[in-house]
Amino acid sequence: MRFILLFTIALSFTFSGYSQFISQPESVIPIIPHKIKVTHRATTVLVFPYTVLNDPDRGIDGLVAAKVTGVENVLKLKAAFNYLDTTSLHVFTSDGGIHVFEVTYDPKLFNTTYKIISQDSMMTIKKLAKYQKKSDVNEKELDILVNKVRHQKGFLNDDTRKYRMQLLLRGIYFSDDIMFFKFNIKNKSNLPYQAGWARLYLMDKIVSKRTSVQQLAIDPLYRDDFPYLAGKSKQDWIIAIPKTTIPDKKQLIFELQEDNGGRHLKISIQNRDLFKSRKIL
Structure with a gap:
């Protein structure tokens, strides 16, 4: 009897220890799908709030899906057969x-166009992989940041007039x-005034007459549409770039050029300006 009792206790400890190594399943959050219909006689159009990336994942080949050239947020669907x-x-x-x-x-399809605005069937990758650090800000997050900047009160007064x-x-x-x-x-x-282009670039502060001008263009992550200003008017304009500082003997230049015109505006930005930058809360 004593042997059986000891064996039972040892066995219980063994299974208890083993169970600690069995990982518990993580919570699975189902995404409720939108229900849409297609036919082979007409095209179903889906309009998304943001750009459609790559080709969508279709369950079967009988469903034809295609992006619209020049309209990045629209997807066309059709059945390949009847x-x-x-x-x-x-x-x-x-x-x-x-x-x-x-x-x-x-x-007998009735609705052929769907505008996707509901969040019920959409889950962001950030939520699905909340423990995965993302280095890139996506388009939606960037829009939120730009909107915050748009409502910030200005604190600098560097300008150029011409x-x-x-x-x-x-x-x-x-x-x-x-x-x-x-x-x-x-x-x-x-x-x-209608602007035709705008750019930010780095260049030398002092350029010798014998030296060609070296300019390093900075590709923007975001910029507003090129501004149009009626006479006697004003407007704010925002551009975003990867965070940077200016190397010694360099300056950051912002240029705005009139479309089919000669009103060319240029302003120099120094490190002392960058060091005054404020964090978006």
């Missing part, structure tokens, strides 16, 4: 979203590895 088994569709968008659909065939125009640097802001520049552009003339 029948289609119920299938799934996963669409990935630039805001980090995964949009899930249940697709069925309907020969052609009865004024280009004013109102503020520099940052969030993680992104730096935002907020400009205010004023048109003090009666003649409308």
Whole structure:
């Protein structure tokens, strides 16, 4: 009897210790799919709030999906034949979203266009992989940051004036590895102003006559549409770049050029300006 009791106790400790090494399953959060219908006689169009990335994942080949050239947030669907088994569709968008659909065939299709605004069938990659650190800010997160910058009160007053125009640097802001520049552009003339291009680049502070000008362009992560200013008007304009500082003997230049015109505005930004930048909260 004593042997049986000792054996039972030892066995219970063995299973108890073993169970500690068995990992518990993580919670699984189901994504409720949108229900949409397709037919072979007409095209179903899905309009997303952000750019559709790559090709969507289709459950079967009988479902044809294609992006629209020049319209990055639109996806066209159609059945390849006059029948289609119920299938799934996963669409990935630039805001980090995964949009899930249940697709069925309907020969008498009534609704052919869907605007995707509900969050019920979308879960961001950030939520699905909350322990995975992301170094890149997606399009949706960038939009949120830009909107915050747009409502920030300016604190800088560096400017340049020419052609009865004024280009004013109102503020520099940052969030993680992104730096935002907020400009205010004023048109003090009666003649409308349409910008044709804008750019930020690094160049030498002092350039010898015998030395060619070296410019290092900085690709923006975001910029507002090129501004249009009616006569006697003004507006703010935002551009975002990877966070940076300026090397010795260099300067950061922002240029704004009129479209089919000669009103060319340029402003120099120094390290002392960058060091005043404020964190976006």
